Amino acid sequence: MLTVNNIEVVYNDVILVLKGLSLRCEEGKITTLLGANGAGKSTTLKAISGLLKSEEGEVTKGTIEFMGEKINGMDPEKIVRKGIFQVMEGRRVFEDLDIVENLRCGAYTRNDRAGVKRDIDLVFDYFPILKERRNQLSGYLSGGEQQMLAIGRALMARPKLLLLDEPSLGLAPLLVQEIFRIIAKINEEEKTTILLVEQNASLALQVASYGYIMEMGKVVLDGPCEKLRENQDVKEFYLGIGESGSKRSFKNAKHYKRRKRWLS
Amino acid sequence: MEFYLQLVISGLVLGSIYALVALGFAIIFKSTSVVNFAQGELMMFGAYFCYSMVVQYKVPWFWAFLMTLVFSVILALIVERLILRPMIGEPVISIIMVTIGLSSVLRSIVTAIWGTQIQVYDPPLFPPTDVNIMGLPTSQVYLWSFGLSAVLLALFALFFKYSKAGVAMRATAFSNQVALSMGIPVKNIFALAWCIASVVSAIGGILIGSINGINVQLGHFGLKVFPAVILGGLDSIPGAALGGLIVGVLENLSDGVLKSVFGLQGIKEVAPFVFLVIILMIKPYGLFGKKEIERV
Numbered sequence: 067m068l069t070v071n072n073i074e075v076v077y078n079d080v081i082l083v084l085k086g087l088s089l090r091c092e093e094g095k096i097t098t099l100l101g102a103n104g105a106g107k108s109t110t111l112k113a114i115s116g117l118l119k120s121e122e123g124e125v126t127k128g129t130i131e132f133m134g135e136k137i138n139g140m141d142p143e144k145i146v147r148k149g150i151f152q153v154m155e156g157r158r159v160f161e162d163l164d165i166v167e168n169l170r171c172g173a174y175t176r177n178d179r180a181g182v183k184r185d186i187d188l189v190f191d192y193f194p195i196l197k198e199r200r201n202q203l204s205g206y207l208s209g210g211e212q213q214m215l216a217i218g219r220a221l222m223a224r225p226k227l228l229l230l231d232e233p234s235l236g237l238a239p240l241l242v243q244e245i246f247r248i249i250a251k252i253n254e255e256e257k258t259t260i261l262l263v264e265q266n267a268s269l270a271l272q273v274a275s276y277g278y279i280m281e282m283g284k285v286v287l288d289g290p291c292e293k294l295r296e297n298q299d300v301k302e303f304y305l306g307i308g309e310s311g312s313k314r315s316f317k318n319a320k321h322y323k324r325r326k327r328w329l330s
Numbered sequence: 331m332e333f334y335l336q337l338v339i340s341g342l343v344l345g346s347i348y349a350l351v352a353l354g355f356a357i358i359f360k361s362t363s364v365v366n367f368a369q370g371e372l373m374m375f376g377a378y379f380c381y382s383m384v385v386q387y388k389v390p391w392f393w394a395f396l397m398t399l400v401f402s403v404i405l406a407l408i409v410e411r412l413i414l415r416p417m418i419g420e421p422v423i424s425i426i427m428v429t430i431g432l433s434s435v436l437r438s439i440v441t442a443i444w445g446t447q448i449q450v451y452d453p454p455l456f457p458p459t460d461v462n463i464m465g466l467p468t469s470q471v472y473l474w475s476f477g478l479s480a481v482l483l484a485l486f487a488l489f490f491k492y493s494k495a496g497v498a499m500r501a502t503a504f505s506n507q508v509a510l511s512m513g514i515p516v517k518n519i520f521a522l523a524w525c526i527a528s529v530v531s532a533i534g535g536i537l538i539g540s541i542n543g544i545n546v547q548l549g550h551f552g553l554k555v556f557p558a559v560i561l562g563g564l565d566s567i568p569g570a571a572l573g574g575l576i577v578g579v580l581e582n583l584s585d586g587v588l589k590s591v592f593g594l595q596g597i598k599e600v601a602p603f604v605f606l607v608i609i610l611m612i613k614p615y616g617l618f619g620k621k622e623i624e625r626v
Binding site: 115117120121141142143145146147151152154158160161162163167168170171172174175219223 | 494497498500501504505506507508509510511512513514515516
């Protein structure tokens with residue numbers, strides 16, 4: 067459905083962030099993109115959704131194809147109309163709009179009033195707490211509620227491909243579980259293809275079916291999530307499990323050596 | 331007593347026109363975060379264009395009015411496209427300087443075309459006869475101006491609350507980038523903001539021109555709208571409306587009182603700015619302006 071082919075992204079004409087990154091999203095599946103801070107995960111999402119433009123970034127090489135059509139270089143509003151919707155990192159709800167207005171913004175590209183109304187109810191089904199607070203300014207919602215609103219707002223656009231950028235950011239563990247449960251449910255019920263960027267590797271590898279691991283602007287490892295979960299390096303660096311299955315101590319960790327091997 | 335009531339009434343009328351122009355100002359600030367110093371000139375341009383239509387080309391009022399609205403939309407699109415859009419992403423101070431430059435250019439164009447003489451609409455927009463309100467003879471221009479401003483303000487309040495474009499404008503005001511990620515065409519929204527601002531200013535210009543006559547001084551009216559906008563809070567639309575009314579009434583009352591009691595002249599011109607300073611000392615965000623919602 068989505069094919070990112072060997073792209074390079076440059077910010078401000080000088081800073082090379084992605085160096086030949088490729089990935090694919092299969093229709094109807096959840097794909098996850100993992101990696102340390104600064105690896106270029108968010109940049110990848112912004113390259114796909116076209117939001118790079120608003121940050122002086124540019125895809126200089128390679129192509130991004132969505133359903134067989136090249137979309138890099140398109141305006142973000144056009145890409146949304148094609149069916150790709152990005153939920154940006156850090157929730158970013160419209161704080162001085164109330165919940166319903168936020169949801170209506172998500173449906174900006176749609177013109178079927180009845181459908182929009184139905185989908186508002188659908189979002190309220192997924193997130194009942196939002197219904198209770200429907201007329202509150204979203205700036206006064208808690209972090210978890212704002213994240214729910216951000217995801218709900220994305221659903222309003224009826225996207226074919228949903229790009230989620232760290233939905234677990236700054237949330238309590240229980241809430242993170244809840245959010246992930248709903249992400250899986252959305253994928254299953256709405257048949258929305260999802261590209262999930264996460265720091266929380268163990269949860270992401272549980273809900274997703276295929277995973278990519280990025281470092282320094284490149285994909286260094288990819289595979290079906292079951293396989294990735296079993297991979298020694300992933301276990302050690304991302305899941306924090308030592309060779310014997312016990313948690314490793316910092317004392318005998320030699321991260322940097324093995325990390326180096328990946329980057330060679 | 332009657333004297334003061336008279337002052338209040340004319341203050342309200344003046345204030346409602348302030349409110350209208352302040353609305354335009356607030357819309358531009360809110361959605362594009364540009365402080366538009368050329369607001370008064372947009373108003374003047376509209377008023378003069380209408381004057382040309384009505385007096386020089388003898389177009390009936392109704393059509394002249396409509397043509398003025400269309401003209402101000404075109405003017406706004408040109409200004410936005412040629413001058414403001416290339417400035418997107420530049421530092422705020424540069425953009426402010428550009429609008430100040432724009433105001434000079436517009437003023438010179440107006441002077442070049444129409445000269446500096448005071449002009450009046452002839453035939454007048456509203457019948458010149460007076461009507462009685464609570465025993466006070468009040469000119470119909472006042473009533474109509476007040477009514478028209480009130481209706482327009484109400485319409486815009488509804489527009490921002492309920493229409494898709496209105497909600498999208500508020501969303502854009504909050505964050506351009508997030509609005510972009512919703513598929514909201516932010517550039518069009520900016521253009522729309524300028525169009526609305528230009529249209530309401532032109533209407534304000536015609537109204538004030540019907541009351542005081544039109545001349546180049548009309549541009550300064552735009553400056554006097556600042557106290558109104560700041561009193562209401564720069565980014566609040568109801569605030570702009572109320573701020574306009576309050577400033578209008580205060581300006582007229584202080585002028586009338588100081589003139590009759592102390593024999594001081596010309597207070598009218600400074601009064602709004604005195605209020606402005608006082609307001610900024612007490613409530614720097616204005617009556618309705620938001621400090622950012624902060625989650626702790």
